[in-house]
Amino acid sequence: MATRHLIIGGGTAGINAIRTIREEEREHSEITLVSAEPPYSRMVLPYYLDRSIAESHVFTATARVLAGWGVKTHLGRRAAALDPKAGTCTLDDGTAVPYDDCLIATGSSPVRAPVPGADGPRVHSFWTLDEARGVLAGIARGSHVVMVGAGFIAFTILNSILSLGARLTIVEMEPRILPRMIDGTGAGLVEAWLETHGVAIRTGARLARIEDAKGRKRLRFAAGGDLTCDLVIMATGIKTNLDWLKGSGVSVNRGVVVDDRLRSSADNVYAAGDVAEGRDLISGEPAVHAIEPTAQEHGRIAGANMAGRDVRYRGSLIINIVEVCHLDVASFGAWDDPKAEAASGVRADRPAYRKLLWRGDRLTGAIILGPSGDIWTTNDVGMLKGLVQSGAPLGAWKAHLKKNPFDVKLAFIASGITKALLPETILGRPAKAPGDTPVAV
Amino acid sequence: MRVLRLHPEKCTGCLRCELACSYEQTGAFQPAKSVIRVSPFEGHTSYAPYTCTQCAEGWCMTACPVGAITINAAGAKDVLDDTCVGCKLCTIACPYGTMFYDPATRKAFKCNLCGGAPACAEACPTAAITYEETATADWLGDFARERTARVLTGVS
Numbered sequence: 001m002a003t004r005h006l007i008i009g010g011g012t013a014g015i016n017a018i019r020t021i022r023e024e025e026r027e028h029s030e031i032t033l034v035s036a037e038p039p040y041s042r043m044v045l046p047y048y049l050d051r052s053i054a055e056s057h058v059f060t061a062t063a064r065v066l067a068g069w070g071v072k073t074h075l076g077r078r079a080a081a082l083d084p085k086a087g088t089c090t091l092d093d094g095t096a097v098p099y100d101d102c103l104i105a106t107g108s109s110p111v112r113a114p115v116p117g118a119d120g121p122r123v124h125s126f127w128t129l130d131e132a133r134g135v136l137a138g139i140a141r142g143s144h145v146v147m148v149g150a151g152f153i154a155f156t157i158l159n160s161i162l163s164l165g166a167r168l169t170i171v172e173m174e175p176r177i178l179p180r181m182i183d184g185t186g187a188g189l190v191e192a193w194l195e196t197h198g199v200a201i202r203t204g205a206r207l208a209r210i211e212d213a214k215g216r217k218r219l220r221f222a223a224g225g226d227l228t229c230d231l232v233i234m235a236t237g238i239k240t241n242l243d244w245l246k247g248s249g250v251s252v253n254r255g256v257v258v259d260d261r262l263r264s265s266a267d268n269v270y271a272a273g274d275v276a277e278g279r280d281l282i283s284g285e286p287a288v289h290a291i292e293p294t295a296q297e298h299g300r301i302a303g304a305n306m307a308g309r310d311v312r313y314r315g316s317l318i319i320n321i322v323e324v325c326h327l328d329v330a331s332f333g334a335w336d337d338p339k340a341e342a343a344s345g346v347r348a349d350r351p352a353y354r355k356l357l358w359r360g361d362r363l364t365g366a367i368i369l370g371p372s373g374d375i376w377t378t379n380d381v382g383m384l385k386g387l388v389q390s391g392a393p394l395g396a397w398k399a400h401l402k403k404n405p406f407d408v409k410l411a412f413i414a415s416g417i418t419k420a421l422l423p424e425t426i427l428g429r430p431a432k433a434p435g436d437t438p439v440a441v
Numbered sequence: 442m443r444v445l446r447l448h449p450e451k452c453t454g455c456l457r458c459e460l461a462c463s464y465e466q467t468g469a470f471q472p473a474k475s476v477i478r479v480s481p482f483e484g485h486t487s488y489a490p491y492t493c494t495q496c497a498e499g500w501c502m503t504a505c506p507v508g509a510i511t512i513n514a515a516g517a518k519d520v521l522d523d524t525c526v527g528c529k530l531c532t533i534a535c536p537y538g539t540m541f542y543d544p545a546t547r548k549a550f551k552c553n554l555c556g557g558a559p560a561c562a563e564a565c566p567t568a569a570i571t572y573e574e575t576a577t578a579d580w581l582g583d584f585a586r587e588r589t590a591r592v593l594t595g596v597s
């Protein structure tokens with residue numbers, strides 16, 4: 001009988017796993033997908049919000065594509081319980097789906113600030129396609145939007161809100177913006193940049209409640225004046241979707257604990273993406289990396305192992321990039337490691353900042369800020385990722401980079417990073433193009 | 442597959458490859474849009490071109506959330522303009538720093554080997570760029586290590 005694979009969650013990790021199973025398997029298997037939402041990429045939602053793409057553009061696999069791949073689907077259904085001993089997953093409508101192996105790829109969900117009024121009308125999260133539709137419908141030219149939370153996800157939709165002609169105020173509880181993406185110096189530069197582009201920012205502001213005010217919304221704070229606006233977006237963090245695994249016996253910590261093959265503690269149960277706690281490439285420690293590249297790599301490794309290959313994962317690297325008002329902001333790896341040796345540089349003539357972090361003569365983290373039109377900013381973004389990813393000892397180049405943090409390319413080329421990286425692939429073979437997934441026979 | 446082989450010791454820094462590349466890719470001579478880039482070494486006494494290796498993993502391609510990077514007939518990773526949303530994930534995923542982004546069009550762009558007839562190789566008067574059937578490699582590492590010894594010891 002054909003192996004029965006069950007994929008739970010059809011986001012980035014789930015779809016990458018399905019494609020990889022089809023690429024790797026020797027014999028055609030049965031694949032079933034259970035997903036609360038149809039397959040799409042969340043990180044494309046900002047471009048739907050600014051109307052630069054149609055809604056249909058966000059989908060990563062349509063019903064027709066899934067049928068072409070020979071995938072049976074339960075879309076709009078949630079997994080409610082998992083019984084790894086029996087090899088069954090029970091859905092929210094009571095259907096029991098038997099499997100030989102399964103992948104937990106249920107991602108994460110947004111969390112709202114625990115204040116009165118947080119669930120009221122015209123208060124939105126921005127995580128799902130449904131929520132994106134709601135926000136798009138609620139913003140008009142001239143609207144005043146208040147974003148609660150100044151983290152990475154908030155920043156991914158900042159340009160979109162401005163391009164819809166809305167006025168934007170960002171409020172953040174921490175004393176500065178982007179507290180989990182860049183350091184204080186970088187945050188100061190981004191804050192000043194945004195203010196010159198008309199974005200109002202209030203940091204150190206503790207939201208107390210949200211009230212209705214004659215068809216508008218009023219935000220009250222523990223200290224300081226009220227804010228009145230037309231729409232509130234809560235970008236106040238996310239939590240992993242683990243609750244449904246209670247009683248399954250699958251070990252969870254901050255996420256589903258997985259080994260270097262993306263296997264959980266339960267037999268034949270894998271986990272990938274936002275919901276998984278895998279290895280951090282830099283520290284070697286377990287970590288939840290709720291970013292797209294980790295979901296892609298996890299999904300591919302899990303899929304290959306489910307298809308019968310034995311593929312080890314080297315660990316995931318935190319990489320984040322966001323552009324706000326033509327300023328690129330990016331960070332890599334252990335950019336906030338307090339034990340690292342650090343060197344930084346600011347350019348006086350343009351908004352450009354670099355910070356490089358070292359353990360010994362290896363680059364373990366970096367922060368980069370620069371105009372998005374600068375070729376060298378874009379190219380250095382990639383090379384910094386390469387330096388951190390390769391973990392190559394930089395010898396004498398370390399001192400050079402510490403003195404000249406803007407001279408990345410020379411150090412990259414001369415220390416042979418290309419040679420170190422070229423043999424590296426995720427699956428131990430060249431990657432296939434997105435359109436090359438074998439279709440069912 | 443045929444790849445761009447770089448011979449840095451032959452490069453004179455004439456920048457014809459950058460002109461040819463931008464012309465082929467955009468229809469205008471604008472080196473700022475070139476995806477092959479010439480770097481100076483040792484106080485502009487030697488030069489070397491640098492571009493996408495068409496690496497086996499294709500980190501740019503596997504990172505793209507919408508499948509906008511594919512493999513063209515020449516075997517090159519190629520951006521499909523109509524599909525690219527401009528999210529920049531490929532620019533941070535490519536560990537060689539050979540992805541580009543155009544703020545005017547909000548699209549990523551990269552070397553696509555001109556579909557099998559690379560304009561840079563044709564334009565180079567000294568054959569410092571050749572289009573050959575060979576495995577991709579680190580063409581510049583050894584050259585650059587030699588030419589930068591003085592930068593590192595602080596003599597220059």
Ligand SMILES: Cc1cc2nc3c(=O)[nH]c(=O)nc-3n(C[C@H](O)[C@H](O)[C@H](O)COP(=O)(O)OP(=O)(O)OC[C@H]3O[C@@H](n4cnc5c(N)ncnc54)[C@H](O)[C@@H]3O)c2cc1C
Binds near residue numbers: 035039106
């Ligand atoms: C606006 C926005 C912008 C972003 N921008 C970036 C960015 O620029 N760079 C970056 O790296 N990351 C970005 N991210 C984060 C990135 O989208 C996530 O890390 C990625 O989607 C994680 O993939 P995943 O497969 O683990 O989870 P998801 O993509 O969230 O998929 C999980 C799937 O599981 C389904 N599901 C949940 N519970 C159940 C259940 N019980 N049963 C069945 N199905 C279930 C969900 O409906 C969903 O389909 C962004 C996210 C958002 C919202």
Ligand code: SF4
Binds near residue numbers: 501502540551
């Ligand atoms: S752009 Fe970078 S990641 Fe993409 S194929 Fe070229 S070298 Fe590889």
Ligand code: SF4
Binds near residue numbers: 504509524526532
């Ligand atoms: S910028 Fe375009 S090609 Fe690059 S990852 Fe985003 S959508 Fe894909």
